[in-house]
Amino acid sequence: xxxxxxxxxxFILVVFTTSPASAQHRRHHQPNALTGDSxxxxxxxxxxxxxxxxxxxxxxxNMINVFFTVYPLEVExxxxxxxxxxxxxxxTAYDGVAATGGGVARxxxxxxxxxxQDVDVVTHEVMHxxxxxHNYDPGWLTEGIADYVRYVYGVNNKNGGWKLPDYQxxxxxxxxxxxxxxxxxxxEKNKYKKIVDxxxxxxxxxxxxxxxxxKLTGKTVDDLWSEYAQNPTLELSYK
Numbered sequence: 001x002x003x004x005x006x007x008x009x010x011f012i013l014v015v016f017t018t019s020p021a022s023a024q025h026r027r028h029h030q031p032n033a034l035t036g037d038s039x040x041x042x043x044x045x046x047x048x049x050x051x052x053x054x055x056x057x058x059x060x061x062n063m064i065n066v067f068f069t070v071y072p073l074e075v076e077x078x079x080x081x082x083x084x085x086x087x088x089x090x091x092t093a094y095d096g097v098a099a100t101g102g103g104v105a106r107x108x109x110x111x112x113x114x115x116x117q118d119v120d121v122v123t124h125e126v127m128h129x130x131x132x133x134h135n136y137d138p139g140w141l142t143e144g145i146a147d148y149v150r151y152v153y154g155v156n157n158k159n160g161g162w163k164l165p166d167y168q169x170x171x172x173x174x175x176x177x178x179x180x181x182x183x184x185x186x187x188e189k190n191k192y193k194k195i196v197d198x199x200x201x202x203x204x205x206x207x208x209x210x211x212x213x214x215k216l217t218g219k220t221v222d223d224l225w226s227e228y229a230q231n232p233t234l235e236l237s238y239k
Contacts, residue, residue, distance in 0.1 A: 036087075041068045043084050050090035052109040059116050062156070063088065063107075066122040070153045074123075074130045078149075078200050082130045088122075097121060100128040120154035120162060134206030140173065141199060141208075144180025148196055151181055151236075158238040167232035173225045185236075186228050191217045 036049035046067050048060065067086070075082045087104040094108045098121050105125040127146040136142045150157065151164060164182040173183050187195045198216055202208040213221040
């Protein structure tokens with residue numbers, strides 16, 4: 001999900017922009033606020049903060065591992081100018097799953113407590129950092145691309161019980177998330193190999209219009225969806 005309250009974001013930035021990134025695994029103590037770890041691998045730094053003192057240490061380490069595994073791959077493919085310093089905030093006040101904005105990914109500890117294997121939520125959320133779109137309209141395409149990336153680069157989707165849904169009558173490419181992701185994979189495999197790369201680039205540059213589908217594939221997005229609905233077969237595999 002690509003949203004974050006301005007109030008929360010401002011608070012996190014106040015906490016962390018006053019302290020430069022440190023050496024790997026060095027801990028920064030923030031009295032009466034957040035406690036954050038600054039971890040660095042290569043050119044990337046992850047600030048891992050939490051206001052939940054009981055947050056599971058194994059889940060935390062798995063999230064860190066996913067970040068340093070997938071984020072460089074996403075940056076290399078989609079946006080080499082993406083941020084190199086990201087904040088993860090485990091927030092007990094957040095009752096969703098996750099939301100991202102301004103280089104800060106906010107996660108629900110309650111969700112992760114009951115879905116500890118679903119650490120590829122990180123893969124989805126940090127793609128929103130990579131996207132850095134001119135604007136996020138259409139939202140269905142923004143979230144569909146992020147879930148496409150989760151399918152392609154996710155490292156624990158299988159154990160996390162996450163998969164792309166089979167096509168069902170009544171679905172639409174505008175359903176976003178996994179429904180749109182599966183459609184994008186179908187277009188990639190059957191019509192135009194670089195559909196996601198080119199859509200992502202256009203969204204970032206602010207040049208996306210529905211006409212881009214026709215320019216790249218020779219068909220409107222509605223015509224592509226109709227063809228997909230008639231033969232939605234895909235061979236899928238999960239890590």
